[in-house]
Amino acid sequence: MQTILITGATSGIGLALAQIYQQQGARLILIGRRPLETLSDPLFSSDVYCQADLAQPDCHLTIDRWLAEHQLEAIDLVVHNAGIGWVGGTDEHAPADISEMLQVNLKAPIAITHQLFKRLERAGGKVAFVSSVVSQLPLSKFGVYVASKAALDGFARSLAVEWRGRVQVQILHPGATNTAMHEKVGTEEAVYSKYPSAESVAAKMERSLRRNKRHVAIGFANKMIRGLSLTVPNLLEKVMRPKPAASGPNQVTPHVVVTGGADGIGAAVAKRYAAEGQQITILDVDDARGEAIIAELGDGAAFINVDLSRPESVEKAVQELGSRPVITTLVNNAGISSAGKFEELPLDQMLSVIDINLVGAIQLTTRLLAEKRLVVGHQQVYLSSLSKYVGYPGAAVYSASKDGLAAFARTIQTAAIADGRVTTVFPGPTRTAHARRYSPDNSREEKRMPPEAVADAVFEGAQAKRRFVFPGAGAKVFAIFGRLAPRLAERAMKSTIYDKL
Ligand SMILES: NC(=O)c1ccc[n+]([C@@H]2O[C@H](COP(=O)([O-])OP(=O)(O)OC[C@H]3O[C@@H](n4cnc5c(N)ncnc54)[C@H](OP(=O)(O)O)[C@@H]3O)[C@@H](O)[C@H]2O)c1
Incomplete structure (x- = not known):
């Protein structure tokens, strides 16, 4: 039986992935920030659910304590799925929200991976990072989000080389998915309801997680987008860059x-x-x-x-x-x-x-x-x-x-x-x-x-x-x-x- 830990398992892609693995009979460890009593899905019980707020700098220690209490000394698969989004001009992004985003999307996965190394190594396991297809796109309305996911890519890339032969490292790049993430950042339902469902994306992710490929874009369209973003990055920038509104100042002291x-x-x-x-x-x-x-x-x-x-x-x-x-x-x-x-x-x-x-x-x-x-x-x-x-x-x-x-x-x-x-x-x-x-x-x-x-x-x-x-x-x-x-x-x-x- 596989022991699988998923962060951000209370909603969206993480929840759908947890449901797939439950049907397969895995021993689940589900991480979320909400109290257990507020979770209605029968998937969640005190034996499976670990409440840990990844916005807290000691979240990795909370998870470690929970695992020790439940005598879980080896983990086959860790899926770093929890993430938060934000949409708007970078100059409108408040300092506290920037810190929270980089903590949840980047520092928490690094800290948890560090804490879980021995458990992963014991199982000869795998750590997977849920990045995004936008990680290599210069999208001005998601500046900090893009930075958090690109940093995750960079971390995972070097870690994969370091851990080769001991723990597998994989990076998954889903694209736009119909989940609560969009509602949380204020996108209109009419927009995000057109995206593929969390269940279909999670099913593709589960198939990818069975493979050894290091980077996987989820779905055909995202494979195309990622391919373009890697092979012709400059062309994409040219297409996306708005024309400068005005030229530089004439009389300002440099x-x-x-x-x-x-x-x-x-x-x-x-x-x-x-x-x-x-x-x-x-x-x-x-x-x-x-x-x-x-x-x-x-x-x-x-x-x-x-x-x-x-x-x-x-x-x-x-x-x-x-x-x-x-x-x-x-x-x-x-x-x-x-x-x-x-x-x-x-x-x-x-x-x-x-x-x-x-x-x-x-x-x-x-x-x-x-x-x-x-x-x-x-x-x-x-x-x-x-x-x-x-x-x-x-x-x-x-x-x-x-x-x-x-x-x-x-x-x-x-x-x-x-x-x-x-x-x-x-x-x-x-x-x-x-x-x-x-x-x-x-x-x-x-x-x-x-x-x-x-x-x-x-x-x-x-x-x-x-x-x-x-x-x-x-x-x-x-x-x-x-x-x-x-x-x-x-x-x-x-x-x-x-x-x-
Ligand atoms: N949806 C998309 O279009 C899309 C596209 C590409 C990549 N992704 C990535 O896919 C992953 C899953 O996103 P999703 O679309 O499924 O979004 P979602 O439905 O909002 O799920 C995100 C999960 O992360 C959890 N989470 C957020 N902050 C947390 C914190 N401080 N501590 C613990 N858990 C926290 C959420 O908990 P709550 O339920 O309590 O909010 C939720 O369980 C994210 O990494 C996201 O960046 C999403």
Whole structure:
């Protein structure tokens, strides 16, 4: 008998999937946020149902306790299905709702997977992530949702390489389905009632879950959409991008805000823009280094302390930016990493990577858009990573954060609200303290690109309004290699990084 755990089993696709597995005689573990007494379906009983609110950061521990109480030491299949949606302009998405979405859709599945590793390994089991066909689409009305699902894809991709031979990893991409999710975000019934039923989608998902294929788009139309989104992403962006409403300002003093500008690539970028006579504000958590860099940059430069992992700190920084000139260029550069085998790394450390690299960048950008601190025609620059193209076994959560950031950037690019330009940068190994700290092997450090060269590529790419920048010939070659032969690229990453950990 298979032991199967499904999150978000109280409604929609999760409930329909649970019903299928119950008919097959599986031992079910159903996770939901609602109290058991409120659930009318006979499927739910105290022996099967674990109440855990995935919006809570300790949800994985609640589930772990429940499993221990029920003496469940091995699990054959975990389906991370719970998710929440949101529709609207990214600048209208409230900070608390953004945090909740990234917690439920991304951080909870990461935390639960981490907690359940041993139980999955004991069973030689499988972990499946319910992503979405929109994860690779630059849909401006679902910016944070797209980022959460793209990050989940990136995480699962690298985890699959790490766990090969021990626990299978699969990513499912359903498309629009007739479930309560649409009602919850305020879509009219006349629209979502036309979508396929949860039962038919769950039946297809169950068939896919029996296969070993890593990525499965659910249904023919979604296979086509996903195929297009992967093979001709630029064409889709061209089709989807609304025309900019107005060109850039003529009389505004250029003012560049660089997050994580106290060190590494951020500091080099700040210096590069300052060399062009642009005013700089550095946002960083490191007071001493931040102050030292602005002293180097001279008059007009400013430093604002921010801890991007704390929304209240981001809000304070946004308010402080109110006394600076309007922003012409925002460089979302701040990032940390956490390198090691996923199941061995401390969970808190990995979730901080998501909080700083992804949640913080999204919170800052959305608040600046909402406060109209970014001028019409402004430039946004996002420092993603080459890992978007080649995967990053040994830093699966870092990889998630950078995939999510690149996906968010694309949704901003297609959003009329941004009314600016977006450049996403995919640096490869760079000679910074960051790389030194997280690399398993620093013997070839001199081969890494100097941060000043990355800064030049950022500046020139942004000036030329390029959508994507790959600093250096090596990064370009690897990105092409990763796109044409993703499995080979992952294998190369595994042997050069993961196997040396
Ligand atoms: N519907 C679509 O068009 C569509 C398309 C592509 C992908 N997906 C994905 O498919 C998955 C299932 O969605 P669905 O369409 O079946 O939506 P749904 O009917 O709203 O089901 C979502 C499930 O997640 C649960 N959930 C939400 N927040 C939670 C929390 N904080 N803690 C625990 N459980 C929580 C919900 O609980 P409650 O019942 O208490 O709300 C519900 O059981 C999601 O990951 C979604 O992103 C859906």
